[in-house]
Amino acid sequence: KAGVTQTPRYLIKTRGQQVTLSCSPISGHRSVSWYQQTPGQGLQFLFEYFSETQRNKGNFPGRFSGRQFSNSRSEMNVSTLELGDSALYLCASGGQGAPGYDEQYFGPGTRLTVT
Amino acid sequence: DQQVKQNSPSLSVQEGRISILNCDYTNSMFDYFLWYKKYPAEGPTFLISISSIKDKNEDGRFTVFLNKSAKHLSLHIVPSQPGDSAVYFCAASANSGYSTLTFGKGTMLLVSP
Numbered sequence: 001k002a003g004v005t006q007t008p009r010y011l012i013k014t015r016g017q018q019v020t021l022s023c024s025p026i027s028g029h030r031s032v033s034w035y036q037q038t039p040g041q042g043l044q045f046l047f048e049y050f051s052e053t054q055r056n057k058g059n060f061p062g063r064f065s066g067r068q069f070s071n072s073r074s075e076m077n078v079s080t081l082e083l084g085d086s087a088l089y090l091c092a093s094g095g096q097g098a099p100g101y102d103e104q105y106f107g108p109g110t111r112l113t114v115t
Numbered sequence: 116d117q118q119v120k121q122n123s124p125s126l127s128v129q130e131g132r133i134s135i136l137n138c139d140y141t142n143s144m145f146d147y148f149l150w151y152k153k154y155p156a157e158g159p160t161f162l163i164s165i166s167s168i169k170d171k172n173e174d175g176r177f178t179v180f181l182n183k184s185a186k187h188l189s190l191h192i193v194p195s196q197p198g199d200s201a202v203y204f205c206a207a208s209a210n211s212g213y214s215t216l217t218f219g220k221g222t223m224l225l226v227s228p
């Protein structure tokens with residue numbers, strides 16, 4: 001099976017712009033979660049989608065949003081970018097739907113740099 | 116408020132010896148714990164997990180121990196190999212019905228030949 005893919009791998013944006021990141025989960029996985037990794041904060045949970053519905057959301061401002069499509073692919077959008085949004089954004093897909101106990105499989109991440 | 120803590124930012128071990136990575140948690144609702152390994156420029160890779168109904172789980176060179184009363188878990192790697200050098204993240208999940216993981220900040224393990 002192909003793993004989790006994320007596009008683009010690297011991105012440079014200017015403060016105030018918006019950005020959309022894409023994630024394709026492992027075939028058959030219906031859960032997609034997004035995490036932000038920064039050197040100071042480690043991995044922080046952004047949100048999780050299951051069957052096109054947001055099931056849970058982390059403690060991030062409303063500038064961070066996401067969605068999931070019927071084929072389980074997910075996108076994450078950040079509007080009005082700030083310098084502090086520079087981070088590695090990781091997408092993870094989970095198993096067939098058993099909630100709460102899935103091992104999550106991570107993509108390689110998108111490295112976003114905001115200048 | 117950090118619910119999952121890895122108090123050692125780094126650990127150095129010689130090849131062949133045991134590596135012990137520690138993790139503490141504060142949320143008593145956590146009942147499933149996982150360890151991930153991460154190389155630079157790659158996403159975390161799932162290593163091993165343990166449910167709160169167990170106190171030990173073993174997979175090859177990797178063993179995870181859980182002490183629920185102390186809210187502490189540890190990952191043992193025996194014997195350590197240079198290829199084990201990476202950042203190790205401890206993560207926890209609560210029985211909330213959601214696939215949400217709370218991660219520690221990671222411990223960088225360096226295994227020297």
